[in-house]
Amino acid sequence: EDQVTQSPEALRLQEGESSSLNCSYTVSGLRGLFWYRQDPGKGPEFLFTLYSAGEEKEKERLKATLTKKESFLHITAPKPEDSATYLCAVRNRDDKIIFGKGTRLHILP
Amino acid sequence: EAQVTQNPRYLITVTGKKLTVTCSQNMNHEYMSWYRQDPGLGLRQIYYSMNVEVTDKGDVPEGYKVSRKEKRNFPLILESPSPNQTSLYFCASRDFHEQYFGPGTRLTVT
Numbered sequence: 146e147d148q149v150t151q152s153p154e155a156l157r158l159q160e161g162e163s164s165s166l167n168c169s170y171t172v173s174g175l176r177g178l179f180w181y182r183q184d185p186g187k188g189p190e191f192l193f194t195l196y197s198a199g200e201e202k203e204k205e206r207l208k209a210t211l212t213k214k215e216s217f218l219h220i221t222a223p224k225p226e227d228s229a230t231y232l233c234a235v236r237n238r239d240d241k242i243i244f245g246k247g248t249r250l251h252i253l254p
Numbered sequence: 255e256a257q258v259t260q261n262p263r264y265l266i267t268v269t270g271k272k273l274t275v276t277c278s279q280n281m282n283h284e285y286m287s288w289y290r291q292d293p294g295l296g297l298r299q300i301y302y303s304m305n306v307e308v309t310d311k312g313d314v315p316e317g318y319k320v321s322r323k324e325k326r327n328f329p330l331i332l333e334s335p336s337p338n339q340t341s342l343y344f345c346a347s348r349d350f351h352e353q354y355f356g357p358g359t360r361l362t363v364t
Contacts, residue, residue, distance in 0.1 A: 179353065188258075188344050188355030189297075232297070242287075242353065246296040 174238025
């Protein structure tokens with residue numbers, strides 16, 4: 146069964162303290178791995194799509210990487226406005242998207 | 255501006271009273287979905303549509319209906335809502351590379 150597991154469930158960091166969020170997956174025929182940011186009560190906002198192991202993408206303080214079994218979302222020198230829930234999802238060979246339960250990130254000023 | 259719109263944003267209703275949540279996208283996407291999001295359970299797909307007049311069940315379709323008569327619209331219908339359908343609902347549309355979500359509809363069924 147295809148599944149996505151994100152860790153940790155929650156993470157509190159001081160402003161400027163860099164860290165990484167993990168997304169482990171098992172999927173039948175990966176056709177893309179996605180990262181989203183979600184603020185409370187709002188719709189997920191698309192961040193990145195990664196397609197193959199070794200691929201990396203960056204946006205401001207965020208960098209996403211992909212291996213054959215997991216993806217990392219690295220956050221460099223985070224600011225309080227980076228506080229949000231970060232969701233990981235994969236698309237399988239049947240074109241179905243499976244979401245993880247997310248990591249709640251809180252950046253303390 | 256590329257966007258997915260949903261209405262209403264908030265809805266409080268009573269058990270058994272039929273309701274419809276509308277969804278519209280302006281990106282000419284063929285694929286549209288409805289999700290519900292509940293604490294501890296994450297996003298779960300209710301129904302999806304790969305094109306006009308083509309719809310299929312997702313992971314939690316019981317108690318819901320959808321229709322896709324036009325490419326841009328994908329309404330979610332609750333024929334007889336029950337309290338266990340109290341949730342935050344999201345419509346989404348996608349192409350091969352990206353999926354865009356609507357702002358959400360918070361539904362409370364009493």
